[in-house]
Amino acid sequence: MRIETPDFAKHYPNMTKAIDLSNRLLQGDGGFFGKIREIKAFDYSKNSANHQPVSGAEVAALFAKKIDVSVQTYKPWYIWSKAIAATTPGERVIRLNLYKLDRSTEETAATFIHECVHILDTEKNLSFGHGNNYARGKERSAPYQIEKIAQDTISRMKWA
Ligand SMILES: [Zn+2]
Numbered sequence: 213m214r215i216e217t218p219d220f221a222k223h224y225p226n227m228t229k230a231i232d233l234s235n236r237l238l239q240g241d242g243g244f245f246g247k248i249r250e251i252k253a254f255d256y257s258k259n260s261a262n263h264q265p266v267s268g269a270e271v272a273a274l275f276a277k278k279i280d281v282s283v284q285t286y287k288p289w290y291i292w293s294k295a296i297a298a299t300t301p302g303e304r305v306i307r308l309n310l311y312k313l314d315r316s317t318e319e320t321a322a323t324f325i326h327e328c329v330h331i332l333d334t335e336k337n338l339s340f341g342h343g344n345n346y347a348r349g350k351e352r353s354a355p356y357q358i359e360k361i362a363q364d365t366i367s368r369m370k371w372a
Pocket of ligand 1: 330342
């Protein structure tokens with residue numbers, strides 16, 4: 213899995229760096245996949261083949277897929293919308309809220325990883341989202357838990 217750098221990134225200094233950093237994680241830098249594999253079971257997940265929750269090992273394996281992800285922006289209807297990013301099931305596009313582009317490199321990279329987990333959540337037998345969009349109580353879902361691993365991995369990496 214790999215994120216392509218969009219043209220508009222050149223207007224946002226953190227954006228290109230965040231994409232490079234995300235792509236390093238997506239290649240397993242900093243022991244990223246090892247940390248994901250340690251997770252036994254995600255909340256809000258289900259493997260419908262064996263009726264078990266989805267494990268970190270199952271999701272970690274999906275990151276190896278050859279998927280090119282593109283990045284676009286969107287203008288929210290509500291200017292104070294708290295949403296930062298979105299994906300659409302079945303599409304390989306991360307959409308960033310136009311009013312939330314000036315976040316730090318680290319935060320932006322962690323958001324990209326969160327959205328990448330949603331993009332991987334298309335396997336027929338596996339489901340590992342986080343239900344509705346309220347973050348509260350979702351810490352142990354795959355998108356939020358892997359986002360947290362991304363943050364921890366980045367903070368330990370020398371990437372400047
Ligand atoms: Zn999400």
